[in-house]
Amino acid sequence: MTDKPSTTHHLPATPDTVHWGYFSRTLSPVLTIASGESVSIESITHHANDDYERMIAGDAAAEEIFRWTRDAKTMRRRGAGSTEGPFTHGNGEGLGVHLLTGPIAVEGAEPGDIIEVRVLDMWPRPSANPAYAGRFFGSNPSANWGFQYNDLITEPKQREVVTLYELDMTERSVSALYSYLWTPQTDPDGIVHPTIDYPGVRVDHSTVTKQDGVLAGIKVPARLHFGTMGLAPAEADFVSTIPPNYTGGNMDDWRIAKGATMYYPVAVEGGLFSCGDAHATQGDSELSGTAVEISLTGAFQFILHKKADLPGTVLEGLTHPLLETPDLWSVYGFSVPNYLSELGPDPQQAILSRGSLDDAMRDAFRKLRRFLMTVHGLSEDEAISLMSIAADFAVTQVVDANWGVTGSIRRSLFKGRQGAVR
């Protein structure tokens, strides 16, 4: 980690540069950059309060962002829900949970353009508590929105369990430290959280019983990535960060890692890029509802592609997020591709019950077919044959309301093709 790339700008995470639980076209950019410039962006995980001592204490910025007493709550709104009390869970109602840094505006970006985001590098944010100085910690709750929650086989059923991990950057692996069963937590405003229903509630460790020795001897290879990166949608003023959508957001794909490039359709002036929800590692499906949630800083380069310049590139006709790695392209299929415009008057509620891999697979198939036909000039029959023998469909996540299936095609297939794109 000695060779962090030098970037044009640095965007620290502070109460003024973060927003919590929502994307919004109404937010003023915290930084405006020109196409081609790069920014290193700090992010702080919204799960840091699962272990305050390891992930917040001593870290001035984290302490300030998470500050919440009876008299003061630095980040009042958390989620796209109601900001008028009385609250069920809290201001914003936790309809959206991710602590995002941004938004960053790209000069000249207009609806119809594409913003390319190159992930140059990323590195973890060390604990600032002297007791743990220099070490890296993350949290992985098995939560009520996880795939397992209604299908548990041991008692007590419908439980939530938080497992704390340590990231070893020398070995690039992740190991569990301890776990605890979630117990009802009372926030400083007096609201009781019987389940993990509002982000940033500090877990009172005197109310939980830590279990040591969990996952003993198991080392999970690190897959550092940002779970949430995306632009502001145009359809609503405040949009929950949980369901991924056509402008990106909570993709939860560990392949969006160092060396990868993401392309996002611009929906509002400036694009308004935000990121957060960093993960030390995750499996395809993010089964329990979360990954190993950790605070990372990422270095990104932003390139604006104007609408008029798209034909003849991989971006032609792109209406959804596209991943490009050195090896492959992935399109993202969702249960509902643009849920904000497809699901009637209250789409942010409606999407919560629409998660389906069957629908997401259908969407991924259509998007990949289009990609192969538009970008690579294949006939429909060629595209279908190629998809069957050489494209891989995988489960991205089954926990973010709008479930995801990726369709991936290896770039090497096209090396010998005349007029191949890139």
Added chain:
Amino acid sequence: MTLQPFSSESYSEDVRPAAWLELLGGFGLAAGQPRGGMPIHATALSRLSSVGVRFGRLAAGPQTIAASPQRADLPLLLVPLDGGAALRTCEEQQILSAGQAVLLPREGDWQITFAREMRILALSVPGDAFLGRKVAPFSLRSPRTFGPDGLAGILTRTLQASADTLDRLPDGEWESLARSLAEWLLSLVTEAAATSADTSASKAALLQRIYRTIEARLTQEDISVADIARSEGISERYLQKVLGEGGDNFSHYVRERRLQRAWHDLANPAEAAVPISDVAYRYGFADSAHFSRLFRERFGMPPREFRRRESEIHAVAPAASGQRGWPQEALAQLRARQGKPGQSKPGQSPSAARRHAGPPVDSPADEPSRHHLAAHAGSVHWGYFSRSLAPVMAIGSGDVVTVETLTQHASDDPERMIAGDAGAESVFHWTATEKSVERRGAGPLDASIYGRGAGEGFGVHICTGPIAVRGAQPGDVLEVRILDIAPRPSQNPAFRGRVFGSSVAAWWGYHYSEFLTEPKPRETVTIYEIVADAEEPYAEAVHAYRWEPQTDPYGVRHQTYDYPGVKVAPGSVTRRIPTLDGIRIPLRLHFGVIAVAPREAELVDSVPPAYFGGNLDNWRLGKDAAVYLPVSVPGALLSIGDPHAAQGDGELSGTAIECSMTGTFRVVLHRKAELAATGMGALLGDLTYPLIETPEEWVLTGFSHPNYLAEFGAHGQSEVYAKSSLDLAMKDAFRKVRRFLMTTKGLTEDEAIALMSAAVDFGITQVVDGNWGVHAIVRKRLFGDGGLDGGR
């Protein structure tokens, strides 16, 4: 969440019976220990309503069920889905027919024995499910069966329809369905009691009629004892007396019922727009302030607050969805026909190439440990698996066997893939008078369903085998390790030494329902050349053509690709060259089909994979990989086929690059009794599904329906096509990984779930084989060197 999916796949072997009993207990049922040494397999999908109505479809192996004493509930309604279950009481024995409703007392001396698979619908309604409405204390003394007519018949058919959509109903709709089911059951019980000779029962029936009459008049402002008594033809005093015996008095009961009904309407999301005062008025409360007060006294919160809370609950209602693949009414018809005796036995094959057989005989194991099994008409079976096939070879555990396999798609370009190849010519030989392999598929030999051909193409893969493994018994595990794979070169002098394969975008493909371009729909065949000896081995397209109707040697015209092995006549199609120009596909040589014979049915379609392996279509099953299969018939009866040169995860168009190949396998039998001694117990002691091992990974195979033959019974080979879903396959994969991590790796459930989220990758195996697949990849390195058993 009110939906309660259950699969025995979730549980390790030791707790599986207990978990099953717990599920049965929810319905007030108990069961004895399952018979036989086979691991129990049970699935259920049930749903519990907010007032305690529980309904579900349960499927499990042969067993006997009886009452498990319960709280004061209505009698249990049970509908067996297959005929032949025996209902025994102390007085009599009765054989239940399929779809016959039976009311069962909550306690008492009865039992039902399912000699074959148990598949039932069960509806359990607690006495307090009627929102405070009284239910007369019925004491049904003995089981009561119903004919297909009347309310019982309607209820039965409704239950069957409900079971089909149980997992897709939003919570609100499920609640109203559950209320209706409860009402109907109550009527049925009332009817049963009224026709009983027992006086206490008929009095209870009178009480029930009174309750019902009151219920019907709750909305009338001035409801009186006199009116109700008159309509029942009894005196007011007698009415009050009967009500009193029910533990209530008239005016209190009426008010309670009105409040309950209002509560119910306020909870109903469909009525969210109706003003509260209107709801109050509806039940005779003209003064809404008065109503609010009574409501709060009764339910602890004012009606407005109550409604707000209810609407929040409904806002996060779960839902599932699913588009289904490959509908095949034909298979339903097939099953119907197979039900008739004397049809569709493999032994009827006129070709006589394959014979009906008993279990393979154990001969002394002094044969050499290396074997070669060539592919020819006498060593293959086409489109089906069968426990009754005579083995073409017997081998011992640890033997190495080289098996030639042929792709059923060789006929897509016979010049390149059949001509000059004696083995392929022998298998594909078909003239106007001779067809060397008659049966292709698990359908009837006389092709009486569609007339496509013998076996009807219900199953398409050419499988080499079966190979009997000496000493293999149900409960053992067969390890099939792929030591090498070599593509089979063309023997046609014009193409000698070159290798070809075919990929068909077929009518069973995932894309078939939604073409963008004309003509719609269409089938397209692409022929590939496989270059296996290049530095980076690859395949590239040679030509492609649109399927045109083909006439087979018997004169049957195949409008679509509906029967395997029909040689495409030169000149009947227009070849498109170039196709996929400049594109090279990296090879992933593997076998799509590796199967042991399933136990459940005589002839099993080779297309849907399941617990016995079969058409796994997972490209990770290549060189240096192994698959572990649970043995379910003596000798195991191993078959191998469906060779693929490359395939993507999903196998979207319906096929991979189908290419004849020869594999070399080491086959090891892990006997159940010896697992502990050989240290394989943790890995294989509880294996109920195909487990793939690669040098780096464990790959667990999830299916929409892990054992569709047991789950759907006689209709399995039809239903599995209609009910495929990635959502179900994902659930199955999740449960299998959890069990694997808990049983094999000794993790707690919480550890297993945490690890799955952080480190296990779920991918889509295929969406075209009827029983769709989601696999889960568990990297061995997570557990340090080699993991528990994988180092070999």
